[in-house]
Amino acid sequence: MILMDSYQSAKETLKNAVNIVDLIGQYVQLKKAGQNHIGLCPFHSEKDPSFTVSGAKQMFHCFGCKKGGDIFGFWMEYHKVSFPQALEDLAEKYHVPMPKGTFDPAEKKTKELKDVLLQINETAAGYFHDLLMSSKKGTPGRNYFEKRSIPKEIIMEFKLGYAPNAWDNLSGHFKGQDLAKAAEAGLIIPREKGRGYYDRFRGRVVFPIFNIKSQVIGFGARVLDHSLPKYLNSPETPIFQKGKTLYGLHSAVQKAREQQRLVIVEGYTDVLALRKHGFSEVVATLGTALTKDHIRLMKGYIKEALVVFDSDTAGRTATMKSLPLFLAEGLPAKVMILPDNDDPDTFVNKHGLAGFNALLDRAVPMFDFYLDFKVSKGGEMIENQIEILKDIIPILLSLENAAQQSFYIQRVAAKIGVAEAGIMRELRRWNDPRNEADKKRALRERLNSSQAIAGDDMPLLNLLIHHPAAIRDLVCFNCKILLSHPLVIEIFDQMVDLYKEKTSFSAADILEKMETKPAGQYLREAMLAPSIYSETMVEQALKEFEDRVLKKSLNDSIVKARQDGDLESLNRILKLKKVKGQPV
Numbered sequence: 001m002i003l004m005d006s007y008q009s010a011k012e013t014l015k016n017a018v019n020i021v022d023l024i025g026q027y028v029q030l031k032k033a034g035q036n037h038i039g040l041c042p043f044h045s046e047k048d049p050s051f052t053v054s055g056a057k058q059m060f061h062c063f064g065c066k067k068g069g070d071i072f073g074f075w076m077e078y079h080k081v082s083f084p085q086a087l088e089d090l091a092e093k094y095h096v097p098m099p100k101g102t103f104d105p106a107e108k109k110t111k112e113l114k115d116v117l118l119q120i121n122e123t124a125a126g127y128f129h130d131l132l133m134s135s136k137k138g139t140p141g142r143n144y145f146e147k148r149s150i151p152k153e154i155i156m157e158f159k160l161g162y163a164p165n166a167w168d169n170l171s172g173h174f175k176g177q178d179l180a181k182a183a184e185a186g187l188i189i190p191r192e193k194g195r196g197y198y199d200r201f202r203g204r205v206v207f208p209i210f211n212i213k214s215q216v217i218g219f220g221a222r223v224l225d226h227s228l229p230k231y232l233n234s235p236e237t238p239i240f241q242k243g244k245t246l247y248g249l250h251s252a253v254q255k256a257r258e259q260q261r262l263v264i265v266e267g268y269t270d271v272l273a274l275r276k277h278g279f280s281e282v283v284a285t286l287g288t289a290l291t292k293d294h295i296r297l298m299k300g301y302i303k304e305a306l307v308v309f310d311s312d313t314a315g316r317t318a319t320m321k322s323l324p325l326f327l328a329e330g331l332p333a334k335v336m337i338l339p340d341n342d343d344p345d346t347f348v349n350k351h352g353l354a355g356f357n358a359l360l361d362r363a364v365p366m367f368d369f370y371l372d373f374k375v376s377k378g379g380e381m382i383e384n385q386i387e388i389l390k391d392i393i394p395i396l397l398s399l400e401n402a403a404q405q406s407f408y409i410q411r412v413a414a415k416i417g418v419a420e421a422g423i424m425r426e427l428r429r430w431n432d433p434r435n436e437a438d439k440k441r442a443l444r445e446r447l448n449s450s451q452a453i454a455g456d457d458m459p460l461l462n463l464l465i466h467h468p469a470a471i472r473d474l475v476c477f478n479c480k481i482l483l484s485h486p487l488v489i490e491i492f493d494q495m496v497d498l499y500k501e502k503t504s505f506s507a508a509d510i511l512e513k514m515e516t517k518p519a520g521q522y523l524r525e526a527m528l529a530p531s532i533y534s535e536t537m538v539e540q541a542l543k544e545f546e547d548r549v550l551k552k553s554l555n556d557s558i559v560k561a562r563q564d565g566d567l568e569s570l571n572r573i574l575k576l577k578k579v580k581g582q583p584v
């Protein structure tokens with residue numbers, strides 16, 4: 001019980017301490033729109049912002065995907081964690097004391113495992129780093145970084161390390177239980193024959209990979225000679241997923257926010273070389289192509305991504321493949337083209353920051369880059385046009401913004417020498433079946449949305465949200481009969497229950513009770529709509545609702561009497577209605 005109380009009190013303290021606009025603003029670009037803030041939803045792909053955050057009501061709601069809730073709801077959805085975890089994370093972030101042991105057993109286990117993996121990685125990172133910095137065994141690593149002219153400050157900041165060329169350095173360092181944990185973290189591997197473990201990383205410089213909280217979640221390691229594989233990463237673990245991780249993001253975030261951009265390079269040493277020259281807003285993928293998750297991760301901080309184009313074939317293909325992802329996520333992207341045989345590391349060491357910035361200024365929009373590349377492949381005129389259109393039409397179709405689409409159509413037309421009308425015709429042909437589905441989807445969305453709720457439901461709900469005290473009168477004259485939408489009825493019933501419990505309550509109290517239900521979605525949307533009735537209008541509104549209740553119950557009685565053939569009752573009601581001055 002004491003536990004539950006302190007749990008509840010931590011929740012309340014956090015609710016009072018954390019402003020939802022500030023919290024979400026750290027992950028989503030928000031801009032002020034009237035009373036609310038809006039931005040591109042981090043939970044679904046969209047071009048126009050329908051993600052709404054209300055500071056006054058301390059909640060968020062996406063009109064597109066219908067996700068919403070309070071600070072905890074956001075944290076759970078964004079970081080894909082349970083409620084207790086969200087509570088703990090936020091308590092830690094905002095220095096609110098939290099009782100221990102609030103997790104259910106399964107969650108507790110996952111959480112413990114993650115903590116163990118983080119801790120073992122931290123130990124291993126320290127071990128590799130110390131070897132590099134101060135052990136005789138670390139000499140080859142020191143030589144390597146010296147040759148790459150990576151200075152001590154950078155080595156310290158990124159906690160770079162060295163794994164000597166032996167089978168049992170790290171595995172010899174860990175004892176007892178830690179061995180099994182290190183194996184789970186992918187640092188050491190059980191021997192196939194016999195007992196014990198051997199080291200995964202041998203004879204390599206080691207790059208710890210940090211999450212946004214600057215915790216070590218995995219490692220990348222590079223050979224010093226020409227042996228293969230050149231790079232080796234930690235395997236995927238509960239705390240490490242390559243497709244969701246960007247190297248250097250933890251230390252790039254602040255500058256990226258200020259500059260509203262991030263440069264994406266391929267290698268660890270590219271990041272480090274740029275950092276050394278004072279360029280901070282740079283991250284690297286971990287030997288994988290850019291994913292949708294990477295782009296979403298960046299989207300919260302920046303307005304533009306700059307992909308450094310590696311002139312080899314693999315690099316080019318990867319850049320090409322990322323275009324549809326950037327377009328789908330609505331994050332503008334440019335391509336930076338380096339001279340042949342240079343990578344960002346060698347380039348910035350040769351030409352300095354000024355040279356790199358000059359390249360940055362000449363970066364081209366990714367779409368143009370894509371088109372130029374396709375056109376440059378050449379070939380028979382007509383055949384080439386067909387090939388290009390085949391590749392580019394799906395991309396054009398993925399642009400939901402009509403202005404953007406027509407802009408790119410013009411570009412394509414001019415570039416490949418096909419009339420705009422011809423491209424439009426191709427688009428329509430391609431588009432037809434999807435069009436039907438889209439129309440249906442749009443219609444369904446409109447029908448489902450709160451605006452479609454007919455009659456008295458929305459005004460009544462609006463009145464109750466902004467003037468909860470009105471519930472007393474509304475219950476008195478049985479206004480429930482005016483409601484027809486099942487979700488509004490559910491919300492109303494909840495309000496009545498709460499009113500019976502405690503006479504004073506707010507819409508937020510109701511929301512808490514139905515957060516995850518479909519009715520919760522409706523309630524959030526209704527809460528974000530402006531108030532229809534000012535304080536002085538409430539009394540009048542109540543009177544009108546009361547009249548409508550009366551009218552409706554009379555009409556209902558008439559219908560019933562007619563159905564039952566009860567003429568006597570019918571006559572009586574019609575007379576009553578005349579007295580009331582209502583047309584029959």
Ligand SMILES: [Zn+2]
Binds near residue numbers: 062065067
């Ligand atoms: Zn959404």
